[in-house]
Amino acid sequence: MTDTVIQQKYLAACAIAREAGRLIRQRFETRDEALTLRFKGPQDYLTETDAEVERLIAQRLSESFPEDAFFGEEGGGTMASEVWIVDPIDGTADFARGVPYFCVSIAFVKDGRSEIGVLYDPMQDELFAARRGHGATVNGKPLRVSTVTDIRQAVVELGWSNRVRFEDYAKVLDRLHAAGAGVRRRGSGALGIAYVAMGRQDAYCELHINAWDAAAAVLIVDEAGGWTNDFLTEACLREGNRVMACTPALRPVIEQAMQLGSE
Ligand code: IPD
Ligand code: CA
Numbered sequence: 001m002t003d004t005v006i007q008q009k010y011l012a013a014c015a016i017a018r019e020a021g022r023l024i025r026q027r028f029e030t031r032d033e034a035l036t037l038r039f040k041g042p043q044d045y046l047t048e049t050d051a052e053v054e055r056l057i058a059q060r061l062s063e064s065f066p067e068d069a070f071f072g073e074e075g076g077g078t079m080a081s082e083v084w085i086v087d088p089i090d091g092t093a094d095f096a097r098g099v100p101y102f103c104v105s106i107a108f109v110k111d112g113r114s115e116i117g118v119l120y121d122p123m124q125d126e127l128f129a130a131r132r133g134h135g136a137t138v139n140g141k142p143l144r145v146s147t148v149t150d151i152r153q154a155v156v157e158l159g160w161s162n163r164v165r166f167e168d169y170a171k172v173l174d175r176l177h178a179a180g181a182g183v184r185r186r187g188s189g190a191l192g193i194a195y196v197a198m199g200r201q202d203a204y205c206e207l208h209i210n211a212w213d214a215a216a217a218v219l220i221v222d223e224a225g226g227w228t229n230d231f232l233t234e235a236c237l238r239e240g241n242r243v244m245a246c247t248p249a250l251r252p253v254i255e256q257a258m259q260l261g262s263e
Contacts, residue, residue, distance in 0.1 A: 001082075006115060009065065010131050013084075013106045013118040016060045020053050020104045021122030024089060027052070028100070028123070037096055043162050045096045050074050053088035053104065068108075071237075073212045079237050082110050087212040090119075091188030105190045107215035112232060117216030117223075119194050128194045128220050136197055136223035145226040146199035149249035152180035156246075156254070157192040159206030160185065163240075168207055168260055175257040193217035193245045197224035203246035203254050210240040221245040229255075 027049040038046040054072040069080035091102030100123035108116035119128040130136035136143040218228040
C-alpha cells in the first residue's frame with residue numbers, strides 16, 4: 001500500500017470521525033432526559049445512537065474504500081488483513097446518563113498492526129489522530145507523553161468492566177496504590193489512553209478491553225513517544241486483550257502491577 005493511499009485513508013478517517021462526532025453531539029443535546037435507560041446486559045448500555053453512528057461510519061468508509069473490510073462494536077463485520085475497526089461511541093454509559101465524556105474511535109489495521117488511529121471527542125471538539133511513523137496530534141498540534149518517571153507523581157487510570165473478576169481488578173488496584181500512584185477511573189478507555197498521549201495522565205491499564213476500544217488509541221500513544229504492550233494480537237481481534245499504555249519510564253511498575261498469577 002503506497003504512502004498516498006494511507007494518507008488518503010488517514011484524511012478520510014479524520015473527516016468521518018468529525019462527521020460521526022457531530023451526529024453523536026446532536027443526539028446527546030437533543031436526548032429525552034426522562035428516557036429510560038436500556039441495557040444489553042448487566043452494566044452494558046444500549047442506545048440507538050451507537051448503532052446509528054456505526055452505520056454512518058460504515059457507509060462513509062465503504063463509499064470511499066469499498067475494498068476494505070469493516071468491523072464495528074455494534075454490528076460486527078469481517079476481520080481481514082486490511083480492516084477498519086470502529087467503536088461508534090466509547091463511553092456509552094456516560095453518553096446514556098448525560099455525562100459529556102465519550103468519543104468515536106476509528107482504526108485502520110493492516111496485517112495485524114494499527115496504521116491509522118483517530119479518536120474524536122465531540123463535546124471538547126478534540127480530534128486525536130496518528131499515522132504509524134508520522135507522529136500523533138490533537139487538532140493538528142503534536143502530542144507528547146508526560147515526562148513523569150516516578151510512580152509517586154503519576155496519575156494512572158485503571159479501567160474495569162465486569163468481563164474480569166473483581167478480585168483481579170482489586171489486586172492491580174492495591175499494587176498501584178501501594179506503589180504510590182494516584183489512581184482514577186473514567187468511562188472511556190479510548191479517551192483514557194489518548195489522555196496518556198497528551199500528558200493529562202501518565203498511564204492507562206485494564207485487564208481486558210476489546211480491540212475496537214483501544215486499536216486507535218494505542219497507536220496514538222506509541223506515536224506520542226509512549227510505551228504500549230503488544231495489544232493488537234491475532235487473539236485480541238477476536239476476544240480482546242489486556243492493555244497498558246504509559247510513559248516509557250513507568251513501564252516496569254505498570255507491568256508489575258498488571259501481572260496476575262505471581263506475587
Ligand atoms: C467501555 C469503556 C470503558 C472500559 C470498558 C469498555 P463502552 O466501552 O471504554 O471505559 O473500561 O472496558 O468496554 O461500553 O463505553 O463502549
Ligand atoms: Ca467501547
